[in-house]
Amino acid sequence: MTRGCRWVAAFLLLLVAASAVSVATPAWACGCGAYIPNAAGASVATERALIAWDGARQDVVMSFQVSGSSESAAWVMPVPSAAEVTLADAELFADLDRLTAPRVEFRDDWWPTFDWLSTGYGDSEGSAGARAPSGVNVLDRQRIGPFDVSRLAADDASALANWLADNGFPNPAGLDRNLAAYVTQRWQLVAIKLVPDDATGALTGDLQPLRLSFDADSVVYPMRLSRSATVPQTIDLYILAQHRMDPDSSPVPGTRPILQYAGRIDDASTPALEPYLARGSYLTRWSEFIAQPESIDGDYVFATASADDDFRKVVYVTRHRGDLTGLLILGVLGVGVVAATLLLVRGAAKRARS
Secondary structure: OOHHHHHHHHHHHHHHHHHHHHOOOOEEOOOOOOEEOOOOOOOEEEEEEEEEEOOOEEEEEEEEEEEEEEOOEEEEEEEOOOOEEEEOOOOHHHHHHHHHOOEEEEEEEOOOOOHHHOOOOOOOOOOOOOOOOOOEEEEEEEEEOOEEEEEEEEOOHHHHHHHHHHOOOOOOOOHHHHHHHHHHOOOEEEEEEEOOOOOOOOEEEEOOOEEEEEEOOOEEEOOHHHHHOOOOEEEEEEEEEOOOEEEEEOOOOOOOOEEEEEEEOOHHHOHHHHHHOOOOOEEEEEEEEEOOHHHOOOOEEEEEOOOOOOEEOEEEEEEEOHHHHHHHHHHHHHHHHHHHHHHHHHHHHHHHHO
16 A cells, blocks of 8 residues: 555544544543543543552542533542542642653664655644432532532442432443442542533633542552443553552552652652642652453552662654765765766876877
8 A cells, every 4th residue: 555545544544533433422531430521522531640648648639631622521539538629739740740751862873864865754753409319418519610529428329320310420331330339338429520610611621630638548549430431541640658659459450550650759849749748759650551441340559669669761762863874875975986087087088198
């Protein structure tokens, strides 16, 4: 297949994919249950989380990015104890990205190329008033920025799923079954609606992060609700603690997230992280891609590692120097041709004089 044909085929595939997205039904979109309605002007959300833990209390800060525009969205998260919900610094994840960015190492490729001779270059890859059914207790409701937050307790998973459905939250197949483990453990549920700041507004771009604080005797990040997801899940977790934190259990049996970074943080260079450094200054970053959400059978649980082994991912970037090599080769060949020509001319002149 020629390059032109490949571009045409790729374009057609993108058109088909875009058509599929525009007619898709609503889907759970994020690791712990974030949901963006796939209505007209379909939107999707990406999610990252900072977990800060001091051995007794845990903060979870969620970051959402809405692509496109949506008039409403919802998110639910189980927590092991009563949670205090507040807004977090919008610059937090920019600091985290900077701190955990891979180290870039350059490699030079001197194999000769002659791209500069062509006419162009190739492409680079480069509500508290809501009526609660039997078995559900609405503990609190508050409006925080663009978030409408309800704290719920329940002794019946089906009743809890029905409350969510009756109050405008998504109700995918199997939600009551996925909630059952948390209800059995007497966890609470934080149910959050994301709404625009005004009646004509829309949810789009980066939303201000939301911080949940609660008592916890271990580092846990709930994932069972994502078992109902209809799209693959990408999880990106930053963990601040006294020491490096490694996964003790993962949502999908037999798998393990990928370590992206481990190291102690200098508080002088991280103003947005300052409120969390009292819980610990050692930062560990783990990520995982779950292609089949139906295989999820648990939560992330992290434990203190046996040693504080620092780690930073290395990205190798190849700098192609072949044009310089090619130019040098052509220059040498040019000099050789000129020298050979001069020798031939001189030889011919010498023979003519003799």
